[in-house]
Amino acid sequence: MPLLAVDVGAGTQDILLYREDVPLEGSTKMVLPSPTLLIAGRIDRASLQSLDVFLEGPTMGGGSSTAAVMRHLKAGLKVYATPSAAATINDNLDRVAQMGVTIQEEPPAGAERIYTGDIDIPVLEEAFGLFDLDLPEDIAIAVQDHGFSPDRSNRLVRFEHLTEAIRAGGRIENFAFREPPKTMTRMLAVKEYLEPHGHKSILMDTGPAALFGAAMDPCFVDPGLIMNFGNGHTVAAILSEGRITALFEHHTSSLDPQKLRHFVSGLCDGTLNNSDIFDDGGHGAFIECVPGRLRSTLATGPRRDLFLQSGALKGAVAAAPAGDMMITGCIGLMEAWSRKDVLWR
Template identity: 45%
Template sequence: MLILAADIGTGTQDILLFNSEKEMENSLLMVMPAPTQIIAKKVRTATKKGEAIVLTGNIMGGGPSTFAIRDHLKAGFPVYATEQAALTINDNIENVKAFGVRIVSDEEAKKLACGENALEIVMQDFDPESLSSALSVFEVQMPENYAVAVQDHGNAPEKSNRIYRFELLRELIERGGKLENFVYKPEEIPEAFTRMKAQADSLLKVAGKRKTKSIFMDTGPAAIFGALTDSAAVQPSIVVNIGNGHTLGALVNENKITAIFEHHSFLMNPEKLQEYIIRLADGNLGFEEVFEDGGHGSYIKEAIGFEQIRSVMVTGPKREMLEKLSGSEIRQEISKKLHFAAPFGSMMLSGCFGLLAGFFEKYPEPSIKLINH
């Protein structure tokens, strides 16, 4: 069985091509710029040239791409967008219009692009056609099975997306917090997860009539469960993913997430992170404290006390926040339990291994087990 797992982040998109007939360590790997970074670069190039742009495609991750679009507008150059593409900028289309974006129909967008009145930029988180092109250079064909992760704040035009995202995470933990609660087949994706649904729609459109099997997850839980595939992950465990955009920590016991926090990585530092790790396990890290500090929040359904934690697993591209500390700088409570996760020897692919574990939750293969209790 061949499965392509794609973990779409803010800084990178991490790709794993899994082949069940080979050792996991022989899987093909790629760590490439994130789609939002690619879009941002295209927009900034257009800004330098003084070109109008027309955004087509679908809702995708914002951040760098959104900042570039708004800078393009501030520079005085036109931005046209179809409604679906425009939702990348803000969940409320009226807010997008207020920024200065001109909403056009699909037909109008085609005319603008074909008439060379504007540079077309296709908004898309997961691009199987580009991946297929890249792999074909190495005589590798795309599989028919996919597992994709994006960070989805949910569609909340009248509410802080940080608050709404945490409401969605809390609901999933209340439902059990198991891996299966965070994994969706295309038809199971909740309506609120607009970004996730957009990628599922794009993938199914490309797949056509092929018998494609696919699942979708949020990047946070994918990284958490992926780190648990490391042999050093002995539960109860605190798992921390220090990503380019966000830092997420979770208390996992018996393969269930029972407590969680999420913050922006640029607002974290070693001292704060170590304190959060201990307080999450102890059950006294409050939502308001994290939210008012600029983070998304925290939710604790069940805490067990840090003394009961058997491993602290740290993963993600910004893990140097803890990795480069000297012994005296690491809290004594943490130091003996601290491990830098590198499942199957690939630290950057933690999210992809979580996606694989999720795939086999939906499409079980009795001979394959990735996460140990």
Template identity: 40%
Template sequence: MKILCMDIGTGTQDILLYDSEKDLENACQLILPSPTLRVARAIRRATRERRPILLTGVTMGGGPCQWAVEDHLRAGLPVYATPEAARTFNDDLEVVRAMGVQIVSEDEAARLDRQVVRLALRDVDWEALRRAFEAFDVPLRLDGVAVAVFDHGAAPPGYSDRKFRFDYLARQLAERRDLLAFAHRGEEIHSILTRLQAVVRTVREAFDGPVAAMDTAPAAVLGATLDPQVAAWRHRVVVNIGNFHTLAFRMRNGEVEGLFEHHTGLLDQEKLDRLLSRLMAGDLRFEEVFEDMGHGALMFETTPMAPEGVAVVGPRRGLLRGSRHPVYFAVPYGDMMLTGCFGLLQAFAALYPELASPILDSLRGAPRPAPWERLDES
């Protein structure tokens, strides 16, 4: 059984091709520039060439590509976008128009001058992935797909997207208090999660089998708990320090007791240490994080916790080197950058129990023959 796991962030997209006939350490993997970085680079080329751009496709991750669009507009160059592509920058199209982006229909887009640089927005580029794997004689014949992206959700006009995002986190944990609260079958994604829905639609263009979708930070935290040392802790804090967002969970026996989410760029080691101390003490408040331009905090348990350890993952994990807390840099299956993919694999098994047995065997480390042991020597 083969499952393509894709953890799509701001800086990188981390890809694992799970194969039930191989040890996880032998699985094919790719660490590539994120889709938003690729789009941003294409926009900046157009800016240097003084050419207008047209954005089509679906809603995808913003950040770098939005900053490139803003620079393009400041250079006095036109930006056109179809409605769904424009929602990459804001779900309220009036806000996008106020940026200076000209919203056009598909028909109007087709009639634009040939000098326009046409860029299709999407978080999953099937053709590029297929070429990359097939260049090394690895055909993408899949039994499942699991994908993670960060989704603020489609906030109503005038409502803080940071607050709306945190409302989603709180609502999911009100239903179940473990990390699988953030994992969904492809057909069951809530309508407010427009980016996750767009990703699944893109996946469906090339694959009609089982699809699991999850928020990136909980996927990484779930993956971190597969590290044997982290798994052994009953009382733990797990932190994912991403390029753009930092999310920390306080957990007891797998149950979430509290969390906070902030923007990584607004954190230094002292502030992050302080937030973690407050999370452990049980007295961290939503307003403390939100008023500092983060997303918020939520405490289900206010009794102080002395965790057995603080597990840290994510591309910006170095922010906690030298922390005053008992920090452990988790490396599930020997690969920190694939932590989110391992979490996705665990979530896929939970969402599709009929396919779970070989996946769970792999995650438990059941031995598989080495690849060369199965070669036909006749």
């Protein structure tokens, strides 16, 4: 059966159309600007035209789009949003209103309407249709979900979910969902969007998707250390016998070679504490157990060269499963999809 795998990041959305009759390395692939960058660009163009904006659609990843909202408000222009779109900015809608966003269901006259969402099926159908390709029924999507946290740090809530998955077994199926937890509002928004379009979905977080995808590279020797250097976040994990047994997550922009070396050393020898990462502005660290000796170190992600070239990671190899680093997360999604019978129980 064919599969559409979509890895939605802070900078890009990486798309793989897998078909059993096509060699994986020859599969149809696209690397496109991420949805949050697209929304940010539309808001910025409205700002240049001195137009108010009305955001409507599902909750999605923020980052660039939220920054564009703040620029728009600072310019003295108005931002209106439906409750679901406003939750992209902050789970606490009272805080969103305090920022200056007017929350309402109907668009005001004259405002530029901007549609939110982490995936756009009609656009993908049109893009693939240009090459006589149909979208498959099964879609696997990775988004970075911080979890619903109106009154707590979303860094805490996000890492609690990752920790729970490791404690539940740490295997890929512990990080993949047919029915996401109710607190994972971004995953739920994607699932609820896809259902009326007739698609069955598997949802994952982008970090674990990239880690398990990189483990499919022939250079990975178990047990090993895998690091994904994303545009927004860096996640490092120890994988042993198909399980993530230790992990930390930080913001890529907050890391330098010396700091990275220190955190990786603590992860590998089991001395890294959650507070070491969280107090530095990252998400956290959790160590269940570490093997005595690691046999491989792999780095993936669009920012990996910044750290590979620095010499901070001795002996590290650049991972490129299926010959393409940019679809590492998609390969992880494929691996989760291959176990869909477990998820469909």
